[in-house]
Amino acid sequence: MLRTTPLASLIFAVAAISIVGCTTTQVADAPTPDTLDTPAALETPAVITIDGMACPFCINNVQRQLQEVQGVLHAEIDLQKGQAVVTLSQKNPPTADVLRQAVLSSGFTPTQVQMP
Amino acid sequence: MNTVVKMTRHTAIMALTWLWLAPAMVSAAGLNTNVALSPPQGGTIIRTQWRYTQLSGDPTPLGRETTINLQTVTVVHGLTANFTLLSTLPIVGREIDLAVGEDVSDTGIADITLLGKYRFHQHDEPGKTVRGSVIAGAQLPTFDSPFSSNSVDPIVGMVWTYQQPSWWVDWDVLYQFNTGGGFQGNDQLRADVAISYPLLGNWSVGNDAWSLYAIAEINTKYLTDGSMQVLASPGLQLISARWILELGIQLPIYQNMSSPRLETDFTTILSLRFQF
Numbered sequence: 020m021l022r023t024t025p026l027a028s029l030i031f032a033v034a035a036i037s038i039v040g041c042t043t044t045q046v047a048d049a050p051t052p053d054t055l056d057t058p059a060a061l062e063t064p065a066v067i068t069i070d071g072m073a074c075p076f077c078i079n080n081v082q083r084q085l086q087e088v089q090g091v092l093h094a095e096i097d098l099q100k101g102q103a104v105v106t107l108s109q110k111n112p113p114t115a116d117v118l119r120q121a122v123l124s125s126g127f128t129p130t131q132v133q134m135p
Numbered sequence: 136m137n138t139v140v141k142m143t144r145h146t147a148i149m150a151l152t153w154l155w156l157a158p159a160m161v162s163a164a165g166l167n168t169n170v171a172l173s174p175p176q177g178g179t180i181i182r183t184q185w186r187y188t189q190l191s192g193d194p195t196p197l198g199r200e201t202t203i204n205l206q207t208v209t210v211v212h213g214l215t216a217n218f219t220l221l222s223t224l225p226i227v228g229r230e231i232d233l234a235v236g237e238d239v240s241d242t243g244i245a246d247i248t249l250l251g252k253y254r255f256h257q258h259d260e261p262g263k264t265v266r267g268s269v270i271a272g273a274q275l276p277t278f279d280s281p282f283s284s285n286s287v288d289p290i291v292g293m294v295w296t297y298q299q300p301s302w303w304v305d306w307d308v309l310y311q312f313n314t315g316g317g318f319q320g321n322d323q324l325r326a327d328v329a330i331s332y333p334l335l336g337n338w339s340v341g342n343d344a345w346s347l348y349a350i351a352e353i354n355t356k357y358l359t360d361g362s363m364q365v366l367a368s369p370g371l372q373l374i375s376a377r378w379i380l381e382l383g384i385q386l387p388i389y390q391n392m393s394s395p396r397l398e399t400d401f402t403t404i405l406s407l408r409f410q411f
Contacts, residue, residue, distance in 0.1 A: 068261075070259035070260050070261055070262075070264075071257070071259030071260070071263070071264035072262065073262055073263055073264055073298035073299050073300050073303065074298055074300075074303065075344060075345075075346050075376055076374060076376065076377075076379065078344075078376040079376040079377050079410050080174065080175040080178065080410075081175075082376070083175060083178060084175050084176070098300070099300075123216060124175060124176040124177075125175040125176070125216070126173055126175050126176075126213075126217075126257075127259060127264075128257075128259035
């Protein structure tokens with residue numbers, strides 16, 4: 020087995036630690052009525068039918084883009100159904116077009132957006 | 136005679152070094168590839184990989200037996216939904232045991248790859264997708280001899296992906312122009328095909344759902360000095376929504392190397408990807 024220089028090992032370790040460190044970043048949890056700082060959610064979520072999702076890695080792409088939309092409290096992706104179930108804020112919920120654009124930005128194709 | 140041995144030794148070492156930096160060149164998906172990685176707009180994927188390669192079959196009187204330890208860090212960023220930037224930094228450590236003369240042991244930073252990928256075709260269906268992208272960029276010199284070509288070497292290519300939940304396949308072809316010439320090697324054409332299919336699916340660990348995939352790749356390389364390799368890479372991928380851990384081995388199926396290039400005995404691969 021080769022010995023690498025300390026510099027090489029350090030760079031590799033920093034990259035690996037950066038990856039591990041990033042795992043502490045949590046996606047937003049689903050809001051509860053008891054969370055004082057969380058806006059109240061609409062009772063019925065939006066459901067987006069999405070084509071092209073075919074691998075587990077796809078989930079993160081779509082979820083990330085939807086949860087960055089203002090007025091989206093939480094997004095749950097069902098790979099088998101090809102759907103995103105999106106919990107919306109009662110105050111200033113996004114429009115269907117905004118949700119559709121978020122899915123397009125993730126690299127997939129929204130075919131239907133059912134708003135509450 | 137000593138001068139001839141020195142010149143042959145130097146040429147052999149340079150030729151060997153360049154060829155075995157080739158895995159650092161970014162190519163398509165799978166164990167040995169990066170280009171099919173597609174983060175969303177504003178998203179980033181970081182992949183770190185460690186490759187251990189053993190080479191032998193020296194056609195020269197030097198009797199070289201060589202091990203190369205290659206560590207790469209690849210960063211992939213989605214500028215838009217269809218345009219991605221990729222960059223790979225390779226760190227090389229090698230040991231060359233010589234039957235004639237003093238053994239060589241050194242480390243350095245090989246040339247940095249910088250590529251742009253534009254997706255020109257996308258056809259999505261429920262649970263399926265077909266995508267095609269063109270690739271253009273270059274390997275940029277670090278001038279860290281002998282690991283650098285000391286020249287800007289353009290790269291062009293294409294990658295296609297077909298995915299469905301039960302299996303997916305990635306195919307790529309890339310051509311690298313080596314403008315340095317001489318000891319820096321020749322132009323390289325490579326083509327790769329990778330097939331991945333699930334072995335075990337969807338068990339939960341914490342907030343993530345995990346799946347275990349088997350992957351099988353065929354990697355081909357052709358150099359304009361006539362050298363050619365066909366390599367097989369079986370492996371495993373442990374995949375969650377944000378992580379992929381990969382293990383594999385690359386073995387030669389066919390090799391016809393022009394002197395003074397060595398032949399590959401095997402390469403072991405350990406890789407970790409994270410998306411954020």
